[in-house]
Amino acid sequence: MMRPLVCIALLVCAPGAFAADVLVIDDFEYSDAAAAGEAWRTAEESAPVQTMPRQTATGTTALVLPCDFSRGRRNERAVVDRNVELDLVRYGSIDFDFYAENPAPTRGGTLYFRSGSGWYGAGFGIERGWNRIRLGKGAFRSEGSPAGWDRVDGVRIAIWKSRDIDTSCAVDNLHARSETIVVVSGRDAGPEAQTARETAERIGGLLSAAGVPHGIHSSKDVLAGALRGRRLAIFAYSPGMDSEEVERIRDFVHDGGKIIIFYTLRSDVAALLGFSSPAYRGRERPGQFDEVVFDSEAVAGLPERVFQGSWNITVARPADDRGRVIGWWQDAQGNRGEPAVVLSDRGAFMGHIMTGEDLGSKQDFLLALVGHFEPSAWRDAAQNALSGAVRVGPFTELAELEAFLQQRGPKSPFSSQISAHWEQARAEAATMTQLLADERYQETIARAARVRSSLAEAYVLAHRPRDGEFRAVWNHSGTGDLANWDDAMQALSQAGFNAVVPNMWWGGVAHYASDLLPRSATFREKGDQIAQAVEAGKRHGVQVHPWKVNYRLGHTTPEFTQQMRKAGRLQATVTGEVTEWLCPSHPDNQRLEIDTMVEVARNYDVDGVHFDYIRYPDDESCYCDGCRERFEAHLGRAVQDWPGDCHRGTLAQQYRDWRCEQINAVVRGTAKQVRAIKPYVKISAAVFSGYPGTKRSIGQDWLLWCREGWLDFVCPMNYSTSDSGFRSMSESQMGHLQGAVPLYTGIGHWRIPDEQAIGQVEISRSLGSDGFILFNMGTALGERGLPKFGRAVTSAPAVLPHNGPVIRFRSPADDDQPVVLVPGDTLTLEASLAGLGAHRRQATGVRGVLQVEDLAGEAQAELADLPEPGGSVTVTIPRRTGTFRVGAVGELSFADGTAERFILRSRPYRFAE
Numbered sequence: 076m077m078r079p080l081v082c083i084a085l086l087v088c089a090p091g092a093f094a095a096d097v098l099v100i101d102d103f104e105y106s107d108a109a110a111a112g113e114a115w116r117t118a119e120e121s122a123p124v125q126t127m128p129r130q131t132a133t134g135t136t137a138l139v140l141p142c143d144f145s146r147g148r149r150n151e152r153a154v155v156d157r158n159v160e161l162d163l164v165r166y167g168s169i170d171f172d173f174y175a176e177n178p179a180p181t182r183g184g185t186l187y188f189r190s191g192s193g194w195y196g197a198g199f200g201i202e203r204g205w206n207r208i209r210l211g212k213g214a215f216r217s218e219g220s221p222a223g224w225d226r227v228d229g230v231r232i233a234i235w236k237s238r239d240i241d242t243s244c245a246v247d248n249l250h251a252r253s254e255t256i257v258v259v260s261g262r263d264a265g266p267e268a269q270t271a272r273e274t275a276e277r278i279g280g281l282l283s284a285a286g287v288p289h290g291i292h293s294s295k296d297v298l299a300g301a302l303r304g305r306r307l308a309i310f311a312y313s314p315g316m317d318s319e320e321v322e323r324i325r326d327f328v329h330d331g332g333k334i335i336i337f338y339t340l341r342s343d344v345a346a347l348l349g350f351s352s353p354a355y356r357g358r359e360r361p362g363q364f365d366e367v368v369f370d371s372e373a374v375a376g377l378p379e380r381v382f383q384g385s386w387n388i389t390v391a392r393p394a395d396d397r398g399r400v401i402g403w404w405q406d407a408q409g410n411r412g413e414p415a416v417v418l419s420d421r422g423a424f425m426g427h428i429m430t431g432e433d434l435g436s437k438q439d440f441l442l443a444l445v446g447h448f449e450p451s452a453w454r455d456a457a458q459n460a461l462s463g464a465v466r467v468g469p470f471t472e473l474a475e476l477e478a479f480l481q482q483r484g485p486k487s488p489f490s491s492q493i494s495a496h497w498e499q500a501r502a503e504a505a506t507m508t509q510l511l512a513d514e515r516y517q518e519t520i521a522r523a524a525r526v527r528s529s530l531a532e533a534y535v536l537a538h539r540p541r542d543g544e545f546r547a548v549w550n551h552s553g554t555g556d557l558a559n560w561d562d563a564m565q566a567l568s569q570a571g572f573n574a575v576v577p578n579m580w581w582g583g584v585a586h587y588a589s590d591l592l593p594r595s596a597t598f599r600e601k602g603d604q605i606a607q608a609v610e611a612g613k614r615h616g617v618q619v620h621p622w623k624v625n626y627r628l629g630h631t632t633p634e635f636t637q638q639m640r641k642a643g644r645l646q647a648t649v650t651g652e653v654t655e656w657l658c659p660s661h662p663d664n665q666r667l668e669i670d671t672m673v674e675v676a677r678n679y680d681v682d683g684v685h686f687d688y689i690r691y692p693d694d695e696s697c698y699c700d701g702c703r704e705r706f707e708a709h710l711g712r713a714v715q716d717w718p719g720d721c722h723r724g725t726l727a728q729q730y731r732d733w734r735c736e737q738i739n740a741v742v743r744g745t746a747k748q749v750r751a752i753k754p755y756v757k758i759s760a761a762v763f764s765g766y767p768g769t770k771r772s773i774g775q776d777w778l779l780w781c782r783e784g785w786l787d788f789v790c791p792m793n794y795s796t797s798d799s800g801f802r803s804m805s806e807s808q809m810g811h812l813q814g815a816v817p818l819y820t821g822i823g824h825w826r827i828p829d830e831q832a833i834g835q836v837e838i839s840r841s842l843g844s845d846g847f848i849l850f851n852m853g854t855a856l857g858e859r860g861l862p863k864f865g866r867a868v869t870s871a872p873a874v875l876p877h878n879g880p881v882i883r884f885r886s887p888a889d890d891d892q893p894v895v896l897v898p899g900d901t902l903t904l905e906a907s908l909a910g911l912g913a914h915r916r917q918a919t920g921v922r923g924v925l926q927v928e929d930l931a932g933e934a935q936a937e938l939a940d941l942p943e944p945g946g947s948v949t950v951t952i953p954r955r956t957g958t959f960r961v962g963a964v965g966e967l968s969f970a971d972g973t974a975e976r977f978i979l980r981s982r983p984y985r986f987a988e
Contacts, residue, residue: 096253096304098166100159100230103138103247111138118154118231127245137174137247144180144236151768153234153244156189161227163188163212164299166251167258167290170209174245175201178803179810179893181244182237182765186210189229191222201234201244202799209283211291213260213275225299235768237807238891255306256289256449258282259297261313261339274337274428275311280796280826281429281438286459287445287452294320302327307449310336312428316344333448334422337429340389349398349419350391357387361554361600362407364388364427365854367415369440373401374418376443376517380405382433382854384552388426391417407558422448431825432853457516460523461507467530468834469798476530483537489867493533500529531830538833538868540571541932543876543962543978545788545819545846546869547574548856549622549761553586553604554597556853560607563857564615570861571869574618576685576761576790576848579605580671581629582657583636587621587679591671593632605679613680618875620683620759621675625668625741627688628655646692647699649722658697659737659774660705669744676749676756683757683787684749689738690763690773694731698722706733734774746785754913757787757877761821764791764804766811781815788816788877790848793835794823801835805842809893814884814982817876819846824856829863836868841930841958842893843983845876879977880921880944881909882963886984894983900954902984904961907947916969923965925950928980930958941965958985 105111108125115124115138125139142153169186178201187196195215199208212224234244258279261271275291282289292301294313297320302308308327313320313336321343328334328347336344340353358364364385369377385404390413393399402416404426416425423444429437446453470476484493503526510519548567550556555563555577567575579585585592586604597604605621612619626646628636636655639645644664646656657664672684691697698718706721707713710729714720721730746758762769762777769775780786791808795801805820812818820839824832836847849856886904888897906925911918925938925948938950941963950961961981966974 096165098161098163098251100161100169100249100251101157102134103249104134104136105138115155115157118156119152121153121155124155129245129247131172131247133248137172137245140232140234140244140246142180142234142236142242142244145239145241151236151771153236155232157230159227159230161188161251163224163227163251164296165301165303166212166253167292167296167301168209168211168252168254169197169250170207170252171249172205172247173199173201173208174205174247175203176243177240178203178242178799179806180236180238180240180242181803182235182768182807183800184235184244185231185233187229187231187233188215188224188227189221189231190224190227191220193217193219193221194231195221195224200795200797200800201803202797211258211276211279211289212296213258213272213279213291213293223299224296235765237765237768237803238810252288252290253304254288254290256282256287256309256445256452257301257305257307258289258291258309258311259313260291260293260311262294262315267312267314270428271312271314277431278309278311278429278441281434281441282445285438285442285456286463287442287455297323302332305332307333307335307445309445310334312337313339316341318343328421335424335444335448336422337425338389338427340391340424345391345424346394348422348424349394350417350424351394353389353391355387356390356413358385360406363412364404365407366405367402367425368405368411369402369416370400373399374443374447376439376446377401378436378439378443381436381440383427383430384432384853385427385430388413388415390414390426391424393417393419397421418447432851433855434825435828453516453520454514457511457519457523460520461511464504464507464523464526465530467527467534468830469838476534480533480537487537487539487867489536493536496529496533496536500526500533503529531828534830535833535863536867538837539931540867540869540871540873541840542871542873543845543932543980544873545574545817545848545875545877546572546873547576547620547819547846547848548572548852549821549848549850550575550577550852551850552597552853553578554601555608555857557857560604560611561614563852564608564611564617566857566861567617568615570865571872572617572861572864573873573875574620574682574848575608575612575852576620576622577604577608578624578687579608579621579675581624581631582626582668582688583628583631583639583655585671587675589671589674591667591674593635595630605675605681609680618682620685620757621679621681622685622687622761623672623675624688625686626657626659626664628657643699643701645699646697648695649698649718650695651698653699654692654696656692656696658699658701659691659734659741660697660702665737665741665744668741669748672745673748673752676753681756683759684745685790686742686745686760689742689760690769690775691734691738692773694722694772697734706730709733731771731774735770735776738774739776739779742780742785743783750913755915758785759788759790760786761790761792764793764808766791766808778811778815781812784816786816788819788845790819790821792821792823792850794821794826794850796823796826798831798834798838802838802842805839805844806893809842809844809982810891813889813891814843817845818843819848820844822847822849824849824860825851825853829860832860833864833868841983843960843980845980874976874978876979878912878914878975879963879979880912880918880967882941882979883907883909884961884981888984889982894958894985897984897986900986902952902986903949904952904981905947905949906942906961906963906981908942908944911944911967914967914969916971916973918967919970920968921965922968923963923977926962926964927952927955928960928962930960930983932962932978934962934964935959954986956986958983960984
């Protein structure tokens with residue numbers, strides 16, 4: 076029996092030295108529904124707003140947003156609008172309370188601010204119950220031509236439909252906040268705009284995880300005076316910074332403000348901070364700028380190192396004795412190089428953007444710099460660390476985690492270790508609150524980290540493996556990201572993983588010996604990456620499914636880009652901007668996409684080929700001249716107002732359907748041609764999570780691809796830091812798919828702790844997923860994450876679900892719910908053995924049984940023998956408690972005398988109460 080842990084979850088936070096400036100946009104204190112409806116008008120055939128009682132420190136009422144998604148109507152969202160007159164330039168974040176009765180029918184929400192003839196909009200996840208949402212202004216995207224944040228004249232809340240089920244949401248306490256610390260996102264136009272936004276959001280996310288209040292502003296906000304009254308500004312990535320913005324920065328620094336700036340450093344800004352004129356350095360060899368190593372004594376809280384994997388850098392040095400170097404670039408072999416981080420009394424500079432790996436160490440680095448310039452951040456971070464020490468996996472309360480460990484621990488082979496980790500956490504927690512009270516903030520953070528580490532280790536060990544499961548990683552670099560492919564495959568195999576999906580080619584470049592695309596610098600420097608991966612994979616028993624980034628050119632040659640541009644094969648946005656994406660409707664591009672997928676399947680002994688970016692970038696593309704010509708030919712008449720009629724006008728739905736068909740043609744053609752030459756090669760795709768909205772927004776009808784059998788399995792990218800959001804996305808997808816093909820859930824490992832990723836594996840198992848795939852196999856996952864998975868949740872080998880015979884399960888109870896609710900006291904289920912499947916060797920026979928299994932894959936009861944090929948068997952399952960699946964477990968025999976195990980499973984079922 077585990078002894079109770081000292082209660083550390085409830086804290087009263089001390090008031091900050093610098094309180095946020097808060098603007099109440101709407102407190103929703105309406106007397107009744109009629110009054111609320113006068114202020115908040117519905118749009119797009121949405122149901123009228125209501126009110127609900129909600130007792131808070133600031134009021135008694137909240138606004139209810141009915142989501143009547145079961146009613147047939149054209150639009151796929153519930154929308155309400157309110158007219159306002161606001162100047163939001165100086166406010167860096169928007170926050171509000173949001174409630175969902177049942178988030179499963181939704182695929183998220185969007186908060187919009189109308190300004191002139193355009194909008195600023197930012198999406199947010201929806202979880203069950205009440206949650207506080209905070210959106211940095213850098214998260215807002217422009218639609219149309221907004222007049223500016225100083226001229227906001229409307230607010231819109233939209234809830235997007237995922238399924239045809241009614242639900243209800245509510246909103247309360249909509250505020251704008253101006254914090255003392257701001258993150259600045261660079262220009263919101265031009266080719267680097269997306270990278271600038273993503274980098275600002277990454278830094279904002281790290282500050283949020285550390286518990287440091289902040290806002291996110293754009294460069295336009297800086298020009299409009301957003302830095303006035305702030306104390307610390309972090310320029311995440313500011314390409315195109317002009318002299319006017321520099322003047323605002325100069326005024327800010329002269330008023331006592333501090334600057335942290337990444338990568339792009341103008342000479343005048345460098346001089347302002349006390350640094351030398353910057354110099355650009357391109358990478359000359361792989362791994363040259365892999366890490367930054369720190370003088371950890373230079374600034375309190377600095378980590379020893381952070382992994383970067385940078386591809387080029389900007390170098391600056393102290394110009395006088397006010398500055399010093401506190402971090403250096405180090406290559407993959409451990410050789411120290413140029414200065415990476417320099418510090419002065421006015422600010423700091425790092426020579427590249429903060430990349431998306433090793434985020435835990437980067438959070439420590441960022442907090443150290445922020446705390447150096449703004450000491451109050453340490454107090455905020457310490458309070459956050461103390462309250463967050465018990466947030467492990469899906470649990471936010473200590474009692475929930477304790478109940479989980481007490482239920483799982485005695486059944487685990489690691490029971491004694493689980494108890495030991497709990498006791499270690501208990502001992503560490505005993506004096507933690509006193510450290511905070513004594514204002515020993517850094518010690519509090521370190522102690523909380525040790526408590527959390529012990530609890531997380533206990534949680535990790537309380538899981539168990541499941542057989543019959545796809546366990547894979549995406550690898551973005553296409554090189555394995557360890558020393559070589561052999562090391563990467565060994566790490567995967569030792570952790571119990573059975574597949575890797577490496578990014579081996581793009582729309583315009585290949586890491587293999589392609590005869591159709593330019594060969595990459597990686598190919599020239601490191602050799603044929605597919606050949607190396609396949610060889611190493613076979614040696615270690617790991618399947619290889621090479622992944623292509625379709626349509627997007629990537630780091631191709633200027634000559635290839637120019638060739639595509641000259642031939643009219645690139646996409647154009649609705650405003651006419653030509654982008655470096657291949658146009659999906661161009662016949663030559665369709666042939667190129669299909670031919671390059673087939674080329675890999677033909678020339679290499681791969682286990683599958685995997686689509687990614689098999690879509691349009693957004694609903695603003697493509698409107699090139701070729702699209703107009705080809706759509707008019709399809710339509711049989713001219714489009715009078717191009718592109719307006721197709722973008723938002725009378726032909727919008729027909730144009731969206733036509734866009735979907737351009738993508739469908741490539742998936743359909745690839746499946747047909749690959750299976751003609753190698754029937755056993757599996758076709759799969761990484762897809763956006765928000766089906767069916769993906770058809771409208773990006774032309775991606777992935778459910779059709781599954782139902783038509785063009786895909787052998789599908790991998791929705793359910794990248795969410797919220798377990799509730801992850802569950803909601805997964806539930807929706809399983810309900811839509813209804814077992815058409817195996818679904819292997821994509822988990823955004825790079826965004827969440829290892830133990831949370833393990834918890835999301837368990838969530839996906841509970842909803843009927845037959846496997847998972849982690850993004851991304853980099854150094855952090857390869858060296859630190861995989862061993863944690865291998866300790867328990869993937870500690871035993873697993874056969875792959877897509878390698879078995881073709882078995883189809885059907886029941887009269889089947890519906891579009893993720894877990895089928897069975898009425899009555901029996902479930903009747905038919906299992907049909909449609910064929911032996913496609914394999915490298917000739918399959919000659921099959922034998923096995925049907926059994927009832929729990930969600931961990933443990934057999935509960937044997938039902939019947941498998942039928943002969945072409946036959947079926949019907950089983951009756953009496954009422955039982957809990958959620959269960961029917962498993963088909965057996966062996967395939969082959970003409971060469973060998974045999975292979977298989978496990979295939981039905982959808983999940985549960986008897987109604």
